[in-house]
Amino acid sequence: MEYVVISNTKVCGKVKDEKLTKDDILSAGGNVEFLLAAGHIKAANAAKVTPAVKEVPQALQVTQQEEYFPVFNSVNNEQGE
Amino acid sequence: MARIVLTNVEVTIGAVNLSNHIASVTLGSTYDVIETTAFAGVTGASGNVPAAAKTRTAGLVDNSVTFEFHQDFAASQVEATIYPLLGTEAVVTVQPEFGTATTVTNPLYTFTAVVSEWTPLNGAVGELATASVTWPITGPVVKTTS
Numbered sequence: 222m223e224y225v226v227i228s229n230t231k232v233c234g235k236v237k238d239e240k241l242t243k244d245d246i247l248s249a250g251g252n253v254e255f256l257l258a259a260g261h262i263k264a265a266n267a268a269k270v271t272p273a274v275k276e277v278p279q280a281l282q283v284t285q286q287e288e289y290f291p292v293f294n295s296v297n298n299e300q301g302e
Numbered sequence: 303m304a305r306i307v308l309t310n311v312e313v314t315i316g317a318v319n320l321s322n323h324i325a326s327v328t329l330g331s332t333y334d335v336i337e338t339t340a341f342a343g344v345t346g347a348s349g350n351v352p353a354a355a356k357t358r359t360a361g362l363v364d365n366s367v368t369f370e371f372h373q374d375f376a377a378s379q380v381e382a383t384i385y386p387l388l389g390t391e392a393v394v395t396v397q398p399e400f401g402t403a404t405t406v407t408n409p410l411y412t413f414t415a416v417v418s419e420w421t422p423l424n425g426a427v428g429e430l431a432t433a434s435v436t437w438p439i440t441g442p443v444v445k446t447t448s
Binding site for chain 2: 228229230231232233234246249250251252256258259260261
């Protein structure tokens with residue numbers, strides 16, 4: 222698993238925005254949980270959540286629209302009556 | 303060998319470089335001195351050295367490290383780094399010259415310190431907030447020269 226340095230202090234010899242692996246941290250005598258809790262690093266794949274979330278609604282939009290319009294129409298019908 | 307003026311010592315604690323918040327470092331090793339004097343072990347006089355002298359040998363080594371921190375409560379700075387380590391062990395490295403290759407003249411010392419004490423706030427009016435700590439070292443101090 223990869224991590225990104227987010228603090229202004231060097232972590233395992235890496236500066237802010239540089240990536241490091243769990244092995245890098247362990248070989249330098251670091252503790253992943255401690256570094257995460259202290260705000261020195263974050264999971265590198267955390268940034269990939271955004272595109273993954275965007276893809277899901279696009280796939281769901283078709284089914285949502287198909288299911289949504291009949292309900293919407295029926296509501297209008299009821300209101301019209 | 304040239305004398306050395308410390309201006310750029312590198313200190314990492316738990317893989318985090320806190321050198322720019324440390325003003326003083328002392329890495330020390332003290333061996334227990336075990337007396338080995340025995341009846342038959344006393345050697346004869348030599349010159350002005352008396353014949354009856356105690357003999358000793360080195361026992362276990364006791365290592366410790368002392369830091370003087372400049373306190374900083376900002377995110378991921380001194381307090382955020384040290385306070386969670388209190389009561390635990392942390393790998394610490396100390397090197398005289400930061401950014402220079404590890405050689406005989408710039409050795410790297412690696413050890414595991416027991417973070418046994420911490421002073422979050424220390425100082426008088428108008429003074430810099432500092433924290434002076436001495437942590438015992440568990441196990442040996444490994445000196446790397448290459």
